Amino acid sequence: MKFLLIGCGSVGKRHLRNLIKIGVDKNNIAAVDPRDDRLNEVKELGINSVFTDLDEALHNDFNASIVCSPTSMHIEQSKKLMNKNINILMEKPLCSDLKGIEDLIQLKEKNNITFMMAYVFRFSPLTKKVKELLDEKEIGQILYARGEFSEYLPDWHPYEDYRTFYMAKKELGGGSILDQCHIMDLFHFLIGNFSSVYAFNSKISNLEIQADDIAELTIEFDNKVMGSIHTDIFGRKHKKKFEIKGTEGNIIWDFYNKSVTLYKSSLNKDIIFNEFDEDFNNCYIDELNMFISACKDKSLDIPDLNVGIDTMKLILEAEKSHKSKKIEYIN
DSSP states (O other): OOEEEEOOSHHHHHHHHHHHHTTOOGGGEEEEOSOHHHHHHHHHTTOOEEESOHHHHTTSOOSEEEEOSOGGGHHHHHHHHHHTTOEEEEESSSOSSOTTHHHHHHHHHHHTOOEEEEOGGGGOHHHHHHHHHHHTTTTOSEEEEEEEEEOOHHHHSTTSOGGGSGGGBGGGTOSHHHHTTHHHHHHHHHTOOEEEEEEEEEOOSOOOOBSOOEEEEEEEETTSOEEEEEEESOOSSOEEEEEEEETTEEEEEETTTTEEEEEETTTTEEEEEOOOOOOTHHHHHHHHHHHHHHHHOTTSOOOBHHHHHHHHHHHHHHHHHHHHTSOEEOO
């Protein structure tokens, strides 16, 4: 397989290193980025086929692509890739709005494209343990879920000025509600489809950005489970955590503590699972291997284009709710 990486920022270079790590020949990898400094970093990894323009790169043949560009570019770039019959692993979120999404759906079906969302937390062993506990009905009927992703933006890339990072600019697809949508996907994956949302989404900190820095969502799922999601990019102690409450107990997923805690009401005690692989990069490798397998076997169950669309519908209705001050319903 021949791979094209689009966007050579931190996550793009991570994917490049992982392609090399799993044995992909460096001669079968190419990269696109408008910044010469990033392309020079790619060359240092041994990738010699580099381009500053996607159209130029697409004069060559590729089987698969990994899209790590700013969110606002995702749909137009995906159309170009699909027109060349190139499979896509898409870094989250899918897009900054859903304009042009129908064209993307049609191209995917017409050309039988594998389109996989890079929701890497689905591949975490902690998430797999929670899924196992829920499937085994360890906490009975799910009633409520609460999750929080909170991280201080200047800490994300300490080697560069956060004000120049795409996350600081809403027009590029930055901001808390879009970029921290992993927690929304985790709830989608573990609990079900979204039905409605009531939200606050704005900027309240003194960060020098032109994007939202907080989102507070109250959600109802199709199965009548209630949920709340908090995201922010100003929290000084980083936190990625969620809790699911049921009729017979609770489950707590704690990313930084690397633990899953099951409280069983029948036992009146906590059962702590904490013997997990501590190298989060292995989740990215598992994700990459799943994508490669799905390129070859179209029947595999993956977080596909529809999953990306479902999360975007929640985000867009949350933004609408902030303006309307009303509950907004998700179709």
